Amino acid sequence: MKQTALTDLHLLARRPLYSGRAWAALAAAAAVLALLPLLNLAFPPGHALHVSAYAVALLGKFMCYAMAALALDLVWGYAGILSLGHGLFFALGGYAHGMYLMRAIGRDGVYQSDLPDFMVFLDWKAYPWYWSFTEHFWYAMLLVVLVPGLLAFVFGYFAFRSRIKGVYFSIITQALTFAAMLLFFRNDTGFGGNNGFTDFKRILGFDITAPGTRAALYWITLAALAGALVLARAVTQSKLGRVLTAVRDSESRLRFIGYDPLGFKLFVWTLSAVLCGVAGALYVPQVGIINPSEMSTETSIEMVIWVATGGRGTLVGPIIGAGAVNGLKTWFTSVLPEFWLYALGLIFVLVTLFLPTGIVGLARRLAVRFQERKA
Amino acid sequence: MTSTHTESAMLDGGPSGEAGYGRVSPGGLDTSHGAILYLEGITVSFDGFKALNDLTLDIGVGELRCIIGPNGAGKTTMMDVITGKTRPTAGTVYFGQSIDLTTLNEAQIAHAGIGRKFQRPTVFEQHTVFENLELAMKTDKRVRPTLFSRLSGEQADRIGETLELIRLRPEAALPAGLLSHGQKQWLEIGMLLMQEPQLLLLDEPVAGMTDAETERTGELLNELRGRHSLMVVEHDMDFVNQIAGDGKVTVLHEGSVLAEGPMSKVQADPRVIEVYLGR
């Protein structure tokens, strides 16, 4: 009898990444998304199965947002660290990639100079040091990971070491992001000031506006998103994931059983920042511009709202949330341009009041009720 | 040692220096003088108010020590000092002969082999009973090992045994938040045991328990006696009588030791009667 008992304990111990059905559903969703660019390329406009380039581009953008939301959910949903500064990491990733894209323009700029146009009108004669090597794609990719990662690590190390928690942490992340935004707004900083980077021509030699390139970027984004989801799932399912939730629920207790929260927080915080940076890097070539407004308070708070709407601490929720909120935004800004802010604002209020667990939470509750009805 | 810690903390964010204790103890702890914990002249003051005042006290290996005293006598503060939550304004705290606790943080102290149970039961309510024990289980608690750790068979067995011990086997898969008050108390004790500490600090372990539960808890502690050193802070005199036996009892008053000795002797002490039992 004890034997059987023990085995069921082992069952408790072993946690699969996803249930078989979940894997299937995920694959299905991914497949649907992956199909769209093909439909766009394969069928002529007007054909019933044609997907407009606009829709593809839009979804590509949303997937970048979704990835950022996912990253934010890792820290907020699991470790209970609310960041109002993820827009910063997103933008830094974007800028890192943007530097390469700017170099890739070559002499096709307005001034036919080796330098980007904004450096020309600043009368700069050469690239500042921090632009060196950015003409190499892979170095830029390295920066995409390193810059947000390092910043997050250093900032996080000091913040967590001095045990800054909750609202305080949120506010200083906001301060950091705001400062960074002001810094990037300055033309003298060397990142194009308010205009940021735009008018990209090519990436790795491919014309950046060609449908093929678009599709490729789209698929890469989709893959990255899926990868990020699996990775995040793996982390949260591991024992480390359980430590993180413990940090969220009772950090001091965790100390007394021998864990030092610093390292765990730092790990997930940095991971999240890196994911966010990658999302930003994928975002830039698809929307064709990166500028400091991505670091504005508004952007970061909206990210939080995507997570909240989708359901924090569920990983899939933020992805849905990012899609839903931005979808609504796109829709509203066209159908009721004068009043969409009312609608959006109201949604935020209602979600916080009546959907504390977000869309996913609602879905779960409905599911449960449904099953009870059946039983 | 602290330096190596901070340094390593920068590398992998985890306490590594003291993780050493985690691995080598109990053998590693030098208790050659028979005592496991020394408090010497501890003073703690918050903005002038002295919560502890030149407190001196030591606990022997395998001893079960009961600490009693009226509210505000400084019992909880003393535990805070031992577990590193509060730094003493003056005085030294030694764990065994060699470890100066005042230089370590909570996590390091926990690793060194001191477990603490709080006044209000604090368990991770979102986690299942099983997970609570798993988290507490003694192992390398740095980041990387935690990330890649898989639960081995005998680890699961140990959790199983503990579950039996604290009688929560049926609730293993329940979120801890759903447990009754007493069950939470036991779960917390269970978590202490999983840490395999050499010194257990128990802050009012039977507060709010039914008589049956209290009874059971007493038995539990008696089972632990000898295997671990225990320090029990308690108000409930009957309970103290039940577990203290002929062991030493310490009476705290206004932040320092008022009386010390077997229960019978202490209860007879007029000063103790005056400040505590009398009322």
Next chain:
Amino acid sequence: MKRRLALKQLTAVSLLAMSGWMPQVHAAGDTIKVGILHSLSGTMAISETSLKDVALMAIEEINANGGVLGKKLEPVVVDPASNWPLFAEKSRQLLSQDKVAVVFGCWTSVSRKSVLPVFKELNGLLFYPVQYEGEELEKNVFYTGAAPNQQAIPAVEYLMSEDGGGAKRFVLLGTDYVYPRTTNKILRAFLHSKGVKDSDIDEVYTPFGHSDYQTIVANIKKFATGGKTAVVSTINGDSNVPFYKELGNAGLKATDVPVVAFSVGEEELRGVDTKPLVGHLAAWNYFESIKNPVNQDFIKKWKAYAQAKNLPNANTVVTNDPMEATYIGIHMWKQAVEQAKSTEVDKVIASMGGQKFDAPDGYTIEMDKTNHHLHKPVYIGEIRADGQFNVVWKSKGPIRAQPWSPYIPGNESKQGL
């Protein structure tokens, strides 16, 4: 778990529906769609909202007169919310979803820059109605606002003239973005050519939405002790109010240190108590106070429209340069379409050059044959106590735009497309 993901698919699909995957039913054929891409929310709404309204007015007017090619114009208004990536997304939507024949929109240079690639890729047509820094010439864009030589340089010339107070020293004060930077670069070169030393030029930039001008005004005062000084302000819309308030209260009167602004028009002055500002200057290609029948008619129409649609503060609405530029743009496009007998972008572009239009600015202005910019007259006005401008100087006639300023090295070669 399962439902969670089922829900995911569902959202994905419904999202597609929203973003126009599902074949949309358009009342195409009997109307011509016209996109209007101005921020109605966010920081730029302050300036752009009235452009949206004036565009709608012009469209109504055209429709009232039988539309274009016998078809009515159907405005498609979207709100890019002062968010540059959203500008790109929205322009893509207008061009590829709504299939608009032309887009009127954008205010800031960055918004224009962010939509440019889209217009190039989808070969769309954009009319950009705001004065800007030049240094750009795109086949798909017509610039109905002023290039630097149609606004900045005449203004500075005036300041140096006797009537303008014969300024010897200049404070180039601007918000830190591309328009002020480039304009000031051009002005500096121009001033050099007039023999002004660098020591007599002070270039100052403030962040967006800067609201505390105490230090800067104090510095201007200090700088002014060095000789007859004038301020050339390229401060972006919003920051002007605190700047002028500080200026007025610090007792810097126009008679001591005149300020000429390129981003302050009637619309902006609605938000300021103008009494302390009397005598400060602005340079535009149009002022509401210009007296001529076309303008009176334009103003009358606008006020009537505001009343009819009861826009906020309808009784105090004013007209300004970008509004006029929008108005001109729409009408010129109409003419071009009728000449080309088609709304096809390439044909329209071809027939745009040389279009003439009797503009409210009192001239029959012409779209340049090659460089996509208008020939515009230049007016310099002093702020009056009633928030209007008192024209103190005007160019002999319309001036041809120089998008590639000769004052920027390397531009000599560039002319036309």
Next chain:
Amino acid sequence: MRIAAIAHFLRRFLLGWLLAVPLLSAPAPAAGVDPALLAPLAGDDTDAKLRAIAALGQLPDPGAAAVLQALGNDRLYATADGRVLVGDGARAIDPATGAAADLPADAGAIGINNRLRRAIEAALAGSRLYSADARERLAAARRLQQAGDPARLPMLEKALAVEKHDEVRGALEIAVANLELKSADPAVRRHAVELLGRTGNPAFRSTLAALAQQADGPQAEPDAEVREAAAQALRQIDRHLATIEWAGNLFYGISLGSVLLLAALGLAITFGLMGVINMAHGELLMIGAYVTYVAQTLFRAWLPGWMDWYVLAALPLAFVVTALVGMALERTVIRWLYGRPLETLLATWGISLMLMQGVRTLFGAQNVEVGNPSWMSGGITVLDGLVLTYNRLVIIGFALFVVFLVWALLNHTRLGLFVRAITQNRRMADCVGVPTGRVDMLAFGLGSGIAGLAGVALSQLGNVGPDLGRAYIVDSFMVVVLGGVGQLAGTVIAALGLGGVNKFLEPYAGAVMAKITILALIVLFVQKRPQGLFAPRGRSVE
């Protein structure tokens, strides 16, 4: 504050003409300004106009002055038949005859430019030197100090000869000295230079600098002693300038600080005490500002005579309105979110979006015009050179007043007691019978109301538009966090500190870098003191 305001108001009354807007219309001129003199004013020839203005300036006739004054305020009209009329509302007076009549329909206002304005002021100044009122004479003398026209020298000396008032004499002497620089006699020049040096007035810096440089300079100064004296004078002036700059930074810092303080005070209650991350705080400021605008509009319509006091009327109004809005929010949304601070962030963010759009729908997306009342426009000049603007002075005072108000409310009222009780232990307070619900509502209302008051103040400095709030929200949170949540004193010190540091950095680092540095400092500071400047200590921390 009120008394000073009134006193100043009267002063402005007399100085009215000097400023762009006169507070009373010109006195009707007596008969007899030569039409031949007036005619050119209607013409297009600027030089002729200038001559005419100068000529009118020389006339003792008050009518001439009235004409110039009217010209200066766009109230001088020219009829089709070339007559020139002084307009006064619907009526007009013909300065040639003094006859009053209705303003003819065909009469158009005569436009002028800055050049003419300068000429007019100078011309008027000439005649004003003999005004009965010392202040007018002083102002005129000051005006003439700037004009470098030697032809005026005799006139000035004549005036100086009869002038009794010391201050005016001083001013005149300087004006004379300024002209004497061109005298042939080195001794005179040197005396003049020394006099100018003693004034420390930066206005003369450039002239003196020219004198000080070697004889081959543009304004060649042959005499070495004079050059030396000039250099000396120059040093005096520069020293003076330095002091002014320092004092200036101090003042700017304090005034910026008081603005931050006002903006943050409301938040110090809603966020600091009640723990609501109120992202709509900025919008409450904005509402306060818009209430001011409405009050102004109402006064324009109904009490034009009392325009100067509309701000005072706006204060209670703004407080009530924003307080009501705040309470409404608290009742409908925030009350459900206590203890979930991060959720309040999201909800209030949504609310702020709606409030902003609401204002756009009501008042339009454009900024609205809110004017300073006359007693808040302009400024006083101290240390001859540093201008302290009245609106900022008033706002500094107002900020202190509001701080006192809040302090009193929190520490000397029952409500305050309850609020503090709840912030320390909500459940306990509930148990001892504190009506937490009502107190929450009132406290939130109080915080919002104070934001409203701040909005009134802000409307006097910057623009009033839908985005007003966004500009202040981040700064406000910085101030509260830096000061230490729930610490009123901390908030005050933090605000003033930030303002000061910012303003002392700005001259060196520039506006942007100054702000960035500040934010960086805050981030670093919070590392050291996670609880802010004034952190609560003891066992209750964890």
